[in-house]
Amino acid sequence: MATVHTGMTMSLDGFVADRRGGTARLSDPAASNGSEYMDELIRETGAVVLGRRTFAMAEDPDWYAGNYEFQVPIFVVTHTPPPVVPKHDENLTFTFVTDGITSAVAQAKAAAGERAVKAIGASVVRQVLRAGLADELHVDVAPVLLGAGLRLFDDPDLEDVTLEKIDARDVGRFTALRFRVRNPL
Numbered sequence: 001m002a003t004v005h006t007g008m009t010m011s012l013d014g015f016v017a018d019r020r021g022g023t024a025r026l027s028d029p030a031a032s033n034g035s036e037y038m039d040e041l042i043r044e045t046g047a048v049v050l051g052r053r054t055f056a057m058a059e060d061p062d063w064y065a066g067n068y069e070f071q072v073p074i075f076v077v078t079h080t081p082p083p084v085v086p087k088h089d090e091n092l093t094f095t096f097v098t099d100g101i102t103s104a105v106a107q108a109k110a111a112a113g114e115r116a117v118k119a120i121g122a123s124v125v126r127q128v129l130r131a132g133l134a135d136e137l138h139v140d141v142a143p144v145l146l147g148a149g150l151r152l153f154d155d156p157d158l159e160d161v162t163l164e165k166i167d168a169r170d171v172g173r174f175t176a177l178r179f180r181v182r183n184p185l
């Protein structure tokens with residue numbers, strides 16, 4: 001059964017986007033498309049769950065097929081699916097899920113087979129952690145201070161989430177952290 005990995009790249013002071021919504025200072029060639037690190041993520045990922053706002057980061061939704069790093073089934077959580085399904089192919093398909101995060105993760109797990117589901121988007125990360133759906137939390141810490149913006153863990157309901165560090169390594173200027181999520185039985 002697929003495991004569920006969630007997480008994002010975060011500034012040292014806890015932001016995943018700056019005050020203008022930008023993420024440029026949170027990138028590093030060593031973790032970008034074509035890098036050894038990204039190749040490893042691609043190999044382990046069998047399906048992706050995206051929040052609607054993360055999905056909308058691509059100005060043209062038809063860009064995903066053939067260009068997005070994860071050429072796998074994509075499940076977008078949303079209240080309002082787009083009128084036209086974006087371009088897709090035999091590897092990258094789109095499913096717009098309107099009945100909640102649990103449904104999106106279940107559908108993604110079924111599609112991922114033996115590989116992992118990657119759940120991305122600040123609200124998505126918080127939801128999968130709150131709902132006990134995440135097996136691992138992956139946070140790439142960028143050595144920048146953004147001062148303000150979108151906080152990844154700004155949610156008092158996360159207070160009971162317990163983590164166990166399973167990996168920490170340097171990826172370019174990032175520190176890539178992996179934690180097992182200890183969900184209550």
Ligand SMILES: NC(=O)c1ccc[n+]([C@@H]2O[C@H](COP(=O)([O-])OP(=O)(O)OC[C@H]3O[C@@H](n4cnc5c(N)ncnc54)[C@H](OP(=O)(O)O)[C@@H]3O)[C@@H](O)[C@H]2O)c1
Binds near residue numbers: 016052057079
């Ligand atoms: N640093 C990084 O690694 C990284 C990576 C990706 C994105 N980002 C940044 O993160 C930000 C996006 O995160 P975000 O938290 O703002 O948004 P998000 O999680 O990507 O998407 C939130 C939206 O998804 C839909 N949604 C979420 N949960 C839902 C549910 N349970 N049921 C139905 N619809 C649901 C809603 O959209 P609707 O109601 O409109 O349908 C909601 O407004 C952007 O600023 C992006 O630039 C950073």
